[in-house]
Amino acid sequence: MKVRLARGEIEKLVAALKRAGTREIGGQLFGEQLAPSDFLVTNLTIQARPGTFARFFVDLIQAARDAIRFFDQTEHRYTRYNYIGEWHSHPSFAVQPSGTDIETMRTLVRDGEFKGSFAVLMIVRLDVETVASGAWVFDPRGRESAITLEMDVERQ
Template sequence: MQLLLPSDVVRKMRKHMFRAQRREIGGMIMGEQIADQQFRILDFSVDATSGTRSKFVRDAEQHDLVLKEFFERTGKEYHRFNYLGEWHTHPGFSVDPSLQDIYAMQDLVDGTGGVDFAVLLISRLRWFWQYDCSASLFLRDHQPVRVNIKREDPNAKTEGEL
């Protein structure tokens, strides 16, 4: 699987992350399927107030409204535009998923979430603005696997792997 990460999405995330400083923040990620196993992140929700230095749990009701608005904007073309998964920050830790992250995402795909797959994007800022991230794919009845992230910058001559 490949996840395309546009520079405008990174810019918006960085602003929220900078404001949150050492608190974890996050939400849902929504995107577009470009090709088989290739998805572009188009939007995300963010709860910038409820996190602590080492924990983030999103308020489902608030984020569901953002998802509903995303579906309205994209013409309810669920086969093309849909929920991709979750994102949150690890401002004081590596961008690797914690055991708590893994358990929560496995529960999402294996049990309570009712989704066949979900991506977990974990981000952090280094030196205030340098964006670092990782992504993992969670599938029902499978172990998580690392996702290839490709940074998209419409103004750059080349695009880079993260």
């Protein structure tokens, strides 16, 4: 699986990481399926309320509003435009998922209300002006793996 971030979304991400400083921040990843197992993030949401030095907490109300807005903008064409996953920062730690991060993603994809076939977790950190990142995919059947994440991609 490959996930790409459009250049505009990277610029938005860098600005948010700079504002957050040492506090963890996060949001959701929405986008377009370009081909089987190939996705372009066209909407990276940024939760208004940041986390702490060592933890990010999802605001479920904002997450729901952001999802509704995205699906309305894409006219509910779910086979082409959909939820891709979650992201958050590790400004003071490695861009590797913690045990809590892994359990949160497992719980998400195994929830009976989850409609997707997978969810991506992207973890980022700003190193001066460069975004360090990593991404992993989780599915309801228990498969988990690191995936290819491409940054600075032109909108197609």
